[in-house]
Amino acid sequence: MTQAPIRIGVIGAGGIGNVHIETFKQIPEAEVRAVTDAYLPLAEKRAEEHEIPVVHNSPEAMLADSEIDAVVIGVPNQFHAPLAVEALKSGKHVLLEKPMAIDSANARAILDAKMASGKTLMMAHQMRWNPIIRGIKEYIDNGSVGRIYNAKAGWCRKKGIPGWGSWFTRKDQAGGGPLIDLGVHMLDVSLYLMGSPRPVSVYGTTYAEFGPQRQGIGSWGTPNWDGYYDVEDLATAMIKMDNGATLTLDVSWAAHSTGIGEDPFLHLMGTEGGVSMLGSTGKFVTHDEEGVAETDIQPLEGESDRVLLSRHFLECVRTGREPITSGMSGYTNNRILDAIYESSRIGGEVKLIWN
Ligand SMILES: NC(=O)c1ccc[n+]([C@@H]2O[C@H](COP(=O)([O-])OP(=O)(O)OC[C@H]3O[C@@H](n4cnc5c(N)ncnc54)[C@H](O)[C@@H]3O)[C@@H](O)[C@H]2O)c1
CATH class of the missing domain: 3.40.50.720 (NAD(P)-binding Rossmann-like Domain)
Structure with missing residues (x-):
C-alpha cells in the first residue's frame, strides 16, 4: 500500500x-x-x-x-x-x-x-552522508582502523567572513563565529566517526583579529556596514573523551595561514590504521613491511548527502526511529561549543559534567 x-x-x-x-x-x-x-x-x-x-x-x-x-x-x-x-x-x-x-x-x-x-x-x-564520509565509515565499521584514539579536524578559511555585520557576525544572534558555523559540522562528524564517546574535558581559545578591523571578508553573504562584529574569527580547541580519545579542532573564517587548504579536513588515528578526509578526497593509511601504505578511499556512489539526509528524516518520522543526527547529538555539540568559549574566557580547562 x-x-x-x-x-x-x-x-x-x-x-x-x-x-x-x-x-x-x-x-x-x-x-x-x-x-x-x-x-x-x-x-x-x-x-x-x-x-x-x-x-x-x-x-x-x-x-x-x-x-x-x-x-x-x-x-x-x-x-x-x-x-x-x-x-x-x-x-x-x-x-x-x-x-x-x-x-x-x-x-x-x-x-x-x-x-x-x-x-x-x-x-x-548533511556531512554525515557525504560520499567520502560514508566511505570512511565503511573502513571504521569493518575494523580496518581499530580503536580511534586521536582525531584532528578543522575547516580553515583564510578570507571568508560571511555577511559582515549581518546576523552571522553577532554573538546574540549567531551564538559565535566560525566555531559555531563551520566548527559544529566538523565536531559533529568527528564525534560520529569516533563512535560518539562522551566529551569530558575541553581546552580552547578563540581570537578575533580580522573581523573587528573589517578585514578577512569573503564573497559569501551580504555585508551590513551599519551592523557590527563581536564574534571570533579563529578558534582552536582540544576535547578529551571518557574513553581517553582526544579531538583537536581548528576553525577560522579568516587567518594568515599557508599549508592547509580552505576545505574541511579530518584525520582519525586508530590502533590498526588511519582514515583522512580532505575536501572530497579520502585516504586510508596503515603500516606494512615496506613502511607506510596509503590507499585512496573511494566516495560511495548514490544519492546526494542532502537527499540521503532528507530520506532519513522521512523514515524516522514514519517509523518513530531516532535519527542518527539526534537532538542529543546536537545538544552534545552545543555543550562542547559552550565549553570552548568558556575555556577561552577563563584561560583554562572546562570539565563537562553529564547527568
Ligand atoms: N547545513 C548547512 O550546511 C548550512 C548551510 C548554510 C546555513 N545553515 C544554517 O541555516 C540557517 C539559516 O542560514 P541561511 O544561510 O539560510 O541564512 P539566510 O540569512 O540566507 O536565510 C535566513 C532566512 O530566515 C528568515 N528569517 C529570519 N528570522 C525568521 C523568523 N523568526 N521566522 C521566519 N523566517 C525568519 C530571513 O528573512 C531569511 O530569509 C542558519 O542556522 C545556518 O547556520 C546550514
Missing part, C-alpha cells in the same frame, strides 16, 4: 531553506506544502518558483496548519530554539538546521520539548 507523502512546511526561505525545498522536491515521499519567511516577499518568490501551494504569513500560522506534518527550520541561529520548541509543542516533527541553538541552555530546551512531544527531532548535519 502506498502511503501519503509527508507534508512539509519550510520556515525560513533564505539560502538553506531553498536548498531544503529543492531537495524535498526530488523525493516523492515528501510534499513541500507550505513556506514562510520573516520577509514575506521571499516566501512568495519561493512558492512561485517551486509551485508550493501555501504561503503562511508567520511561523505561528504554519504551526497552526493541520495539513503540515513536519517543519524544516532554516532561520538565523537565535530563532532555532523558540521555533523548534513551539513546533514540537504544536505536534510537528522538526528538521532543524545547525547549530541546534546559540547555546546549550537553549539546546536543552529543544531536547526537553522533543521528549515531551514524542515527535521526531533531527539535526540537519
